[in-house]
Amino acid sequence: xxxxxxxxxxxxxxxxxxxxxxxxxxxxxxxxxxxxxxxxxxxxxxxxxxxxxxxxxxxxxxxxxxxxxxxxxxxxxxxxxxxxxxxxxxxxxxxxxxxxxxxxxxxxxxxxxxxxxxxxxxxxxxxxxxxxxxxxxxxxxxxxxxxxxxxxxxxxxxxxxxxxxxxxxxxxxxxxxxxxxxxxxxxxxxxxxxxxxxxxxxxxxxxxxxxxxxxxxxxxxxxxxxxxxxxxxxxxxxxxxxxxxxxxxxxxxxxxxxxxxxxxxxxxxxxxxxxxxxxxxxxxxxxxxxxxxxxxxxxxxxxxxxxxxxxxxxxxxxxxxxxxxxxxxxxxxxxxxxxxxxxxxxxxxxxxxxxxxxxxxxxxxxxxxxxxxxxxxxxxxxxxxxxxxxxxxxxxxxxxxxxxxxxxxxxxxxxxxxxxxxxxxxxxxxxxxxxxxxxxxxxxxxxxxxxxxxxx
Numbered sequence: 495x496x497x498x499x500x501x502x503x504x505x506x507x508x509x510x511x512x513x514x515x516x517x518x519x520x521x522x523x524x525x526x527x528x529x530x531x532x533x534x535x536x537x538x539x540x541x542x543x544x545x546x547x548x549x550x551x552x553x554x555x556x557x558x559x560x561x562x563x564x565x566x567x568x569x570x571x572x573x574x575x576x577x578x579x580x581x582x583x584x585x586x587x588x589x590x591x592x593x594x595x596x597x598x599x600x601x602x603x604x605x606x607x608x609x610x611x612x613x614x615x616x617x618x619x620x621x622x623x624x625x626x627x628x629x630x631x632x633x634x635x636x637x638x639x640x641x642x643x644x645x646x647x648x649x650x651x652x653x654x655x656x657x658x659x660x661x662x663x664x665x666x667x668x669x670x671x672x673x674x675x676x677x678x679x680x681x682x683x684x685x686x687x688x689x690x691x692x693x694x695x696x697x698x699x700x701x702x703x704x705x706x707x708x709x710x711x712x713x714x715x716x717x718x719x720x721x722x723x724x725x726x727x728x729x730x731x732x733x734x735x736x737x738x739x740x741x742x743x744x745x746x747x748x749x750x751x752x753x754x755x756x757x758x759x760x761x762x763x764x765x766x767x768x769x770x771x772x773x774x775x776x777x778x779x780x781x782x783x784x785x786x787x788x789x790x791x792x793x794x795x796x797x798x799x800x801x802x803x804x805x806x807x808x809x810x811x812x813x814x815x816x817x818x819x820x821x822x823x824x825x826x827x828x829x830x831x832x833x834x835x836x837x838x839x840x841x842x843x844x845x846x847x848x849x850x851x852x853x854x855x856x857x858x859x860x861x862x863x864x865x866x867x868x869x870x871x872x873x874x875x876x877x878x879x880x881x882x883x884x885x886x887x888x889x890x891x892x893x894x895x896x897x898x899x900x901x902x903x904x905x906x907x908x909x910x911x912x913x914x915x916x917x918x919x920x921x922x923x924x925x926x927x928x929x930x931x932x933x934x935x936x937x938x939x940x941x942x943x944x945x946x947x948x949x950x
Contacts, residue, residue: 686712
C-alpha cells in the first residue's frame with residue numbers, strides 16, 4: 495500500500511496495532527486520540543485515508559464526516575465502532591463514510607478495505623439530505639456484533655435509498671418487520687406512510703385500491719407473502735405494475751425460502767421475480783449465538799429504564815441462554831428477559847430461575863427451507879451459502895476456514911462433554927481423539943467443564 499493514513503481512536507492499543515500494521519504495509523501513519531487533532535490534520539491537507547472511531551473524548555466521529563467531506567471532498571473515511579447496532583451502520587452510510595466496521599474488527603479485513611480506499615480515493619457523489627436518527631434509536635432491538643448481523647446492516651444501508659423491492663426472509667421473531675421499518679425510516683420516503691398488509695387486506699376486489707390509497711407512495715410491506723393464495727398474489731402483481739408518480743416501494747416478508755415456495759407452486763413466478771430486487775436474510779439466534787448476551791443486556795437495560803429493578807444474569811444463566819435453541823428468536827428472548835426481570839428475587843438472575851422460565855428445551859425445527867431428514871452437510875452448505883450471500887459482491891473477512899471449524903468444533907465438544915457428564919476420558923473416547931488433544935481444545939476454545947453424574 496502507498497499513502498498516508500490518519501488514525502483517530504482513544505484506545506492506545508488500537509492506535510499501536512494499526513500504526514504497526516499500516517507501516518509494515520508501506521503506509522505513512524499519523525495517529526491521535528483527539529478528533530480536534532484529526533480535523534486539524536484534515537484541514538492541513540494531510541492524509542489519503544482516515545480511520546476513525548465514533549465515540550471519542552472530544553466528540554463523535556460520525557458528526558465530523560460532513561465537515562471532512564466539505565473540507566476534503568473525496569477523502570475516504572473508514573468508521574470503526576464498538577456500538578454494534580444497525581443505527582451506527584445506517585448513520586455511517588448516511589454520513590457517507592467510505593466503509594464501516596464493528597469492533598472488535600478483523601485486522602486483515604480492515605487492511606484490505608484500507609488498501610481499496612487508497613486505490614479508489616474518490617467516494618460516490620454526496621446525497622442531498624442527511625437523515626436524522628429517530629427520537630429513540632435505542633428502542634430498535636437490532637443489535638449484533640456477529641459477522642452475519644454486521645453484513646445485514648451493511649446491506650440495509652445500501653438498499654435503503656433505492657426503489658428496489660425488498661424481500662426479507664427469516665424465522666418468526668427474528669425482526670423482519672423491524673428491518674423493513676428501519677429501511678423505510680431512513681429512506682427518502684420516510685415522510686410518507688409505512689403500511690403493513692396481510693392477505694385479509696387484499697381479499698376483495700377493492701382491497702388493492704384501498705391499500706394504495708393508504709400508502710400514498712410510501713412503503714408497502716406485505717406480511718408472509720408465501721401464505722397468500724394465488725388469486726390475491728395476482729392482485730399484488732397488478733398493484734406492482736400500476737404506473738404513476740405515487741407508486742409505493744414494495745417489501746415482503748417470508749419465514750421460508752421463497753424460491754422453494756415458487757418451485758412448489760405456492761408463490762407465483764411473476765410475483766417472485768418482481769419482489770426479488772434485493773433479498774435480505776435475518777439470521778436466527780441459533781445462527782448468531784455470540785449476540786445473545788448483547789441482546790440480553792439490551793433488554794435488561796430497557797426494563798430498568800422502564801422502572802424494573804436492576805438485574806443481570808449469573809454466568810451459569812448466561813451459559814443456559816447460549817445453549818437454548820430460542821425457537822421464538824429475539825421476540826422470545828425479550829419476553830423471557832422481561833419475565834425474569836420481574837420475577838427474580840435478587841439482582842443476579844440464577845440458572846434455576848432461567849430454567850423455570852424457559853422450561854424444557856424444545857425440539858430443534860428445520861431452519862427455513864431445511865427438511866426433517868436433511869443431512870448435516872446439506873444444512874451446513876445452505877448456511878454457508880447464506881453467509882456468502884450476506885456479503886453481497888464482497889468476500890468475507892480472511893480466516894474463514896478457521897472460524898468455521900471453531901464454530902462447529904466448540905459446540906460439538908460442549909455437547910459431548912455434557913453427554914458424558916464432564917468426564918474427559920469418556921468424552922475423548924466418544925469423539926475418537928486423544929485425551930491430551932481434548933484438554934488442549936477445551937483450553938483453546940475456553941470451554942467450561944462441569945463434572946457431574948450422568949444418568950445414561
